[in-house]
Amino acid sequence: MAAPLNLEERQSSNRPPHLNGHFYSLWNVRMHYYFMAKDSELWDIVLDGPFVPTMEEKDGEKTILFPKSTQKYDEADRKKIEKGFKAKTLLVCGIGPYEYNRVSACESAKEVLDCLKTAHEGTEQVKQSKIDMLTSRYENFKMKEGETIHDMFTKLSSIKNEL
Incomplete structure (x- = not known):
């Protein structure tokens, strides 16, 4: 008996689960496990959205937050931004070309997952x-x-x- 469309033998702890357009719910659960096994912070980034480095500025009694310019990023900011790109890369590596066309314009891992969720659910x-x-x-x-x-x-x- 042939394996269902998305359950072919190709799972590995080194490669993200593959989504080819079918069995989205199963793929989503497997991706969650995969991210948690790699680095639990990555799944938080997928769910919460990317890290945006900010600066504070006092305006009288109010404190205003605004995005930092890239020249003012410190090492911690860069590491957090890298994690966001790693999360997006792992998600994109787990989808086929048809699915990629849906998410190619997404800028963050959260946007990719939200787009796939809307498309499939x-x-x-x-x-x-x-x-x-x-x-x-x-x-x-x-x-x-x-x-x-x-x-x-x-x-x-x-x-x-x-x-």
Whole structure:
């Protein structure tokens, strides 16, 4: 039996999981594990967005934050910026050419993941429609005549996992 479209034998602890347009949820979980194994700060960068070095300036009683110019970056700023690029690189290395076309204009790892999430899971309205449809399938689920228990369980598990 051939492996499903995205589950071919190619997983390695040295390479990020591969997304070729199918099984986004599985890929997302695997990417989370991959990032956490590499460096847990990388996953925080993916979720929270890139680090932007800032400076403070006093304006009377108020303190104003504004972005630093690149000439004023210190070593710590540069290291944090590098981590942002590393996170984006790992995400981009885990997608195929079709997926890359969707995210090529994204500037941060957070933007890449958000773009992929919207493309594969849809907007909140689309997600709610999917949930309603799957809930209906679950509520109306019955074993068909001639169906084995294994087949029935597989279909039920599929509905549950999609929910």
